[in-house]
Structures are given as structure tokens and as C-alpha cells.
Amino acid sequence: MTSLPQPSDVKLGLVIDLDICVGCQACATSCKEWNTGGYSAPLSDHDPYGADPSGAWLNRIHAYEVTTDTASKTVHFPRSCLHCEKPDCVTVCPTGASYKRAEDGIVLVNPDTCIGCKLCSWACPYGAREYDHDDGVMKKCTLCVDRIYNETIPEEDRVPACVKACPTGARAFGDLGDPDSAVSRNVAARDGFNLLDEFGYEPVNKYLPPRFNSVTPDQVLPAPSEPVPASNGSAIENLFAWVDRALSAKG
Amino acid sequence: MHPAYSVILFTTASGAGYGLLFWIGLAEAFGAMPGGRWIGFAMLTVALALITVGLLASTLHLGHPERALGAFSQWRSSWLSREAVAAVVTYIPAGLLWLVWLAGVDSGATPALGVAAAAGAGVTVYCTGMIYAALRTIRQWHRPVVPVIYLALASGTGALLLGLMMALAGFAVVWTLFAALVSLTAAGLLKLSYWQQNDGDPGRYTAEMATGLGHLGTVRPLDPPHSMPNFVMREMGFSVARKHALTLRRTVLICLFGGPLGLIVLSMFTPYDAGFMAIAVLAAGIGVITERWLFFAEAEHVSMLYYGAARA
Numbered sequence: 001m002t003s004l005p006q007p008s009d010v011k012l013g014l015v016i017d018l019d020i021c022v023g024c025q026a027c028a029t030s031c032k033e034w035n036t037g038g039y040s041a042p043l044s045d046h047d048p049y050g051a052d053p054s055g056a057w058l059n060r061i062h063a064y065e066v067t068t069d070t071a072s073k074t075v076h077f078p079r080s081c082l083h084c085e086k087p088d089c090v091t092v093c094p095t096g097a098s099y100k101r102a103e104d105g106i107v108l109v110n111p112d113t114c115i116g117c118k119l120c121s122w123a124c125p126y127g128a129r130e131y132d133h134d135d136g137v138m139k140k141c142t143l144c145v146d147r148i149y150n151e152t153i154p155e156e157d158r159v160p161a162c163v164k165a166c167p168t169g170a171r172a173f174g175d176l177g178d179p180d181s182a183v184s185r186n187v188a189a190r191d192g193f194n195l196l197d198e199f200g201y202e203p204v205n206k207y208l209p210p211r212f213n214s215v216t217p218d219q220v221l222p223a224p225s226e227p228v229p230a231s232n233g234s235a236i237e238n239l240f241a242w243v244d245r246a247l248s249a250k251g
Numbered sequence: 252m253h254p255a256y257s258v259i260l261f262t263t264a265s266g267a268g269y270g271l272l273f274w275i276g277l278a279e280a281f282g283a284m285p286g287g288r289w290i291g292f293a294m295l296t297v298a299l300a301l302i303t304v305g306l307l308a309s310t311l312h313l314g315h316p317e318r319a320l321g322a323f324s325q326w327r328s329s330w331l332s333r334e335a336v337a338a339v340v341t342y343i344p345a346g347l348l349w350l351v352w353l354a355g356v357d358s359g360a361t362p363a364l365g366v367a368a369a370a371g372a373g374v375t376v377y378c379t380g381m382i383y384a385a386l387r388t389i390r391q392w393h394r395p396v397v398p399v400i401y402l403a404l405a406s407g408t409g410a411l412l413l414g415l416m417m418a419l420a421g422f423a424v425v426w427t428l429f430a431a432l433v434s435l436t437a438a439g440l441l442k443l444s445y446w447q448q449n450d451g452d453p454g455r456y457t458a459e460m461a462t463g464l465g466h467l468g469t470v471r472p473l474d475p476p477h478s479m480p481n482f483v484m485r486e487m488g489f490s491v492a493r494k495h496a497l498t499l500r501r502t503v504l505i506c507l508f509g510g511p512l513g514l515i516v517l518s519m520f521t522p523y524d525a526g527f528m529a530i531a532v533l534a535a536g537i538g539v540i541t542e543r544w545l546f547f548a549e550a551e552h553v554s555m556l557y558y559g560a561a562r563a
């Protein structure tokens with residue numbers, strides 16, 4: 001059924017902290033690794049180490065440069081399906097294969113009924129859906145629906161693979177429909193925002209803004225002074241201190 | 252947007268087929284069909300063949316054509332599903348009319364069947380246009396004029412075909428020429444307005460909005476997420492150089508509108524000579540395929556904001 005359900009109270013989604021993300025791609029590779037064996041398995045992967053790699057990825061990490069009058073900043077920018085509240089990617093689907101779950105708001109493609117017409121990918125402004133030419137069906141982020149409710153894996157693993165993999169803690173998973181959840185509180189505290197809010201699909205996933213350094217390049221910075229370790233007065237310490245001074249003076 | 256040849260073939264061939272069906276249906280309803288039933292039968296066969304070839308071509312670009320039955324289920328929300336339903340429903344009156352003419356039974360129902368077939372043809376083409384016009388992600392398509400252009404072009408190309416076949420059969424049916432004249436003129440003017448609207452619209456959305464980083468400064472892509480183009484870039488990122496687009500627009504104006512309109516007027520003075528109409532059909536065929544290719548190639552998708560487009 002591709003008509004949208006009544007908005008659910010539970011809105012599962014991700015919060016991505018652009019201030020922390022370092023663009024390491026761990027979430028993207030981990031996503032691919034889990035999902036090529038998961039709900040939408042397999043994810044096509046052609047010539048992965050060759051000259052012309054191609055394939056379906058559900059999470060992609062861009063890097064942008066943000067420039068102000070005085071400074072530029074690199075922002076690593078993970079982008080995946082935002083599990084929107086009012087997305088046309090669901091309503092345009094002729095088969096009902098593209099649907100939004102009434103119970104938790106996850107947007108999924110049923111790989112058994114999708115005819116591969118690609119219309120849903122045309123309706124997504126975020127470029128979040130990728131057609132799998134091998135399978136002939138559309139692939140997209142499932143929010144790891146096969147992990148988060150999976151009772152056969154340890155409880156601490158019941159989060160999306162990307163969240164589990166992120167080494168910096170830039171990704172958080174939770175219920176954005178609950179204003180008291182940790183993710184919602186963090187979004188409120190950090191001025192979390194929607195991507196392309198103007199478009200009106202009402203994404204569930206939120207992004208936290210990068211902070212600009214308080215130091216800008218036109219400020220003159222004091223030369224870093226090297227801390228001189230206090231000597232304990234022993235002969236060997238004095239020798240090292242003398243060698244160090246002698247070498248520094250030459251350098 | 253990437254112009255898929257199957258979709259171009261589908262929308263142009265079945266568009267002309269539905270246009271032809273529309274005019275045959277109306278002609279039958281108003282008793283304006285010259286000649287015996289075999290003339291009608293032959294022309295209806297051509298219309299149904301064009302429609303069927305188009306529909307089959309459209310399933311070629313599906314990943315799973317064998318599951319196509321599912322596409323009839325979501326007519327409540329999906330224009331693609333509505334199009335599928337309308338296409339199949341239209342086969343009922345059109346097929347019955349075809350059978351009645353084939354069997355030669357003297358049935359009083361043919362005018363009603365004609366009206367129903369004509370209405371079905373119109374609805375189906377309208378749904379095709381709405382598949383594109385409903386997509387808010389592509390500003391060039393998201394315009395009320397888009398389904399009207401689809402209708403006018405189907406009507407124009409269908410009437411041209413009808414005029415050619417009538418002339419081949421030795422009938423001087425001036426109203427088919429007028430139908431083609433009016434439809435193509437309307438389509439041409441609407442298409443000019445469509446291009447004008449698009450040329451004056453740089454797009455409402457920016458890379459700053461897409462990334463949500465606009466309050467910090469201007470945004471430009473630094474590193475793409477991958478070393479080679481992905482599906483989204485190939486499908487949504489296809490674009491045609493402005494210079495080529497202008498050449499192709501001129502081709503459309505000449506082949507689809509100017510040329511055929513002149514030839515129609517000429518053939519009004521030589522009604523039994525199919526020569527002018529044959530050239531007009533040929534030119535319009537080239538023109539409408541070019542028009543459809545451009546329709547895709549000039550369309551820009553909002554998702555390209557993540558891949559370097561400044562506006563969309």
C-alpha cells in the first residue's frame with residue numbers, strides 16, 4: 001500500500017553530527033557489509049577494486065567545503081535515506097513495493113514485489129535510492145530493520161550497522177518521535193536541522209551543525225613554545241638536556 | 252534526466268496510437284468515418300498496434316516485467332498505476348470496436364464504443380503526462396502545462412496518421428487535417444511556453460539548502476563519495492549541453508510543428524495525394540522523438556545539488 005500511513009508516534013531515525021564526522025567511510029562500508037547479507041541482499045558490487053567500480057550503496061559520504069568571508073571548513077557529510085514523513089517516493093510507487101511502516105516510520109522497499117520502474121528514485125530529492133541492476137529492484141537504507149529488532153543478536157548490537165561502526169560517535173539512532181529520547185534532546189540542544197527542509201518531505205533523520213573554530217586564519221597565533229621538561233638533576237638527565245639544547249640550536 | 256530509449260519509444264508510439272484511437276473513436280461516434288468497416292478496422296488495427304508496441308517497450312525498462320500485474324494496484328496514489336489501469340481499461344471498448352468491425356456485425360453500440368475508446372485514450376495520455384508533472388523533484392516537469400502538451404502531441408500525431416491513412420485509402424477527409432492543424436499548433440505554442448518557463452526558472456533550491464549548511468557559508472563539493480559515477484548520477488545527472496539543446500529545439504520546431512503544419516496546408520489543396528501527408532508523418536515522427544529525448548535531457552533533478560549543482 002503506497003498511500004502514506006497516519007504519522008506514527010514512533011519515528012525511528014538517525015542523528016548525524018557533522019561536527020564530529022571525519023569522513024572515514026566506516027559507516028558506509030559497514031552498511032554495505034551488513035546489507036549485502038541482510039534485508040535487501042545482495043547489494044551489487046562490480047569491479048570493487050578495479051578502475052571502474054559500480055554498485056548499490058545505501059549510505060554515501062560526501063565532503064563539502066563551507067566558505068565564509070574569513071575561513072573555509074571541510075564538512076564530511078554522510079547521506080542516506082532520511083525516512084521522511086511525507087515522501088513522494090512512497091506514493092508514486094505503482095506496486096506498493098515502496099512503503100512507509102505505520103509502526104515506526106521506516107521507509108522500505110519490498111524486494112519481492114518491486115518491478116524496478118525506478119520512479120521512486122526520481123521522486124527522492126536526496127538521491128537516497130539506488131537501483132540494483134543485478135537484482136532489477138530498488139535498494140535503499142532499511143535503517144537496518146533486520147538488526148534493530150533482531151533478537152538473535154546481542155542487545156547492544158541492535159542498532160543500525162553504521163551507528164555500530166562509527167569510530168567517532170558521529171551517528172546516533174533512536175526515536176525522534178519521542179521528545180524525551182536521547183536523540184531528540186541532543187537535536188534540541190544542538191539546533192539539529194533537516195536537509196532541504198524547504199522541500200517539505202519532513203525528514204525524520206536530523207543533522208547536527210558543524211561548529212566553526214573560534215580561531216580564524218587571519219588571527220596571528222602565538223608561536224607554540226616547547227615545554228621544557230623539568231630536570232630531576234641526575235647526570236644522565238643533564239646530558240640529555242645538553243644534547244637537546246645543542247641539537248635545537250643547530251636545527 | 253537520463254533519456255531511456257524504451258520510455259521515449261513508449262511515450263511517442265503509444266502517444267500517437269492513443270491519438271489515433273481518440274480520433275477514430277470520435278469519428279465513429281459522430282458518423283464521420285468514411286468508407287466501410289474495413290477502413291475503420293485497418294486504422295484501428297494500426298492504433299492498437301502502436302499502443303501495444305509502446306506498452307511492451309515500456310515494460311522493457313522494468314527490472315521485473317513479470318511482476319507488472321502489481322502495477323495495477325496503487326491507483327489511489329500513483330499516476331504510473333493509474334496509467335496502467337487506464338491503458339488496460341481502454342483496451343476494452345477499443346478491442347470490442349475492433350471485434351465488431353472484424354466480425355461485421357451490425358451493432359448499434361459502435362458509437363458508444365467509439366466515445367468510450369476516445370475517452371480512455373485521453374485519460375491514459377493524461378496519466379502519462381501526470382507521471383512527470385507530479386514529480387516535484389524536477390522543476391522542468393512539475394508544471395501544469397506538461398500533461399496538456401502530452402495530450403496535444405498525442406492528438407496531433409494521431410490526427411496526422413489518420414490523415415495519411417485516409418489519403419492512402421483515397422478519401423479526402425478534411426476534418427482530420429484540421430484536427431492535426433489545431434492540435435499541432437496548440438502543441439507548438441505550449442511547447443514554446445514550456446521552454447520559456449524553464450529558461451526563466453533557475454530553480455528554487457540550492458546546495459546550501461540541500462546540505463543545510465547555508466547559515467555557515469557557501470557550499471561546494473570537495474570529495475565525491477566514490478571514485479566513479481553511481482546510479483543516481485547516471486540516472487538524474489544526465490544533461491545536455493545548452494548549445495546542443497538549442498539545436499535540438501530548432502529541430503523540434505521544424506520537424507514537429509513548422510514542417511507538418513505547412514505540409515498539412517499543402518495537402519488541403521491536393522486531398523487525394525498522400526505524398527505530403529507521408530512526409531509530414533515522417534517529419535513529425537523525427538520531431539516527436541527529438542522532443543521526448545529533450546524532455547528528459549533538459550530535465551534537472553534536485554538530488555544533483557549533492558553532486559555539485561548550485562541550484563535545481
Ligand code: SF4
Pocket residue numbers: 080081082083084087088089090107123124125126127128129140201
Ligand atoms: S530520503 Fe528519499 S527515499 Fe528516503 S524517505 Fe525521503 S524521499 Fe524517500
Ligand code: SF4
Pocket residue numbers: 092093094095096097098109110113114115116117118119120121137138
Ligand atoms: S522501483 Fe520498485 S519500489 Fe520504486 S516505484 Fe518502482 S516498483 Fe516501486
Ligand code: SF4
Pocket residue numbers: 020021022023024025026027028061076078165166167168169170171
Ligand atoms: S563512520 Fe562516523 S565518522 Fe566515519 S564517515 Fe561514518 S559518520 Fe563519519
